[in-house]
Amino acid sequence: xxxxxxxxxxxxxxxxxxxxxxxxxxxxxxxxxxxxxxxxxxxxxxxxxxxxxxxxxxxxxxxxxxxxxxxxxxxxxxxxxxx
Numbered sequence: 001x002x003x004x005x006x007x008x009x010x011x012x013x014x015x016x017x018x019x020x021x022x023x024x025x026x027x028x029x030x031x032x033x034x035x036x037x038x039x040x041x042x043x044x045x046x047x048x049x050x051x052x053x054x055x056x057x058x059x060x061x062x063x064x065x066x067x068x069x070x071x072x073x074x075x076x077x078x079x080x081x082x083x
Contacts, residue, residue, distance in 0.1 A: 013079050014071050019061040031058040
């Protein structure tokens with residue numbers, strides 16, 4: 001699977017499921033930038049009573065890296081036609 005777009009259905013299924021559809025490198029980087037801006041705001045702000053507000057991280061698809069198994073072409077084909 002080389003030269004496929006990083007936000008394609010095949011790449012999303014290889015990464016763990018359809019919830020990864022559309023999550024290419026650009027979206028991951030933008031989510032990281034959002035979290036970094038919130039962390040910077042929290043670290044440098046002048047907060048009343050000395051306590052910074054809690055910022056929620058940007059929601060990302062579930063990380064299934066722990067139980068990642070090698071994908072086969074037949075398995076990907078079955079997932080795409082399971083609808």
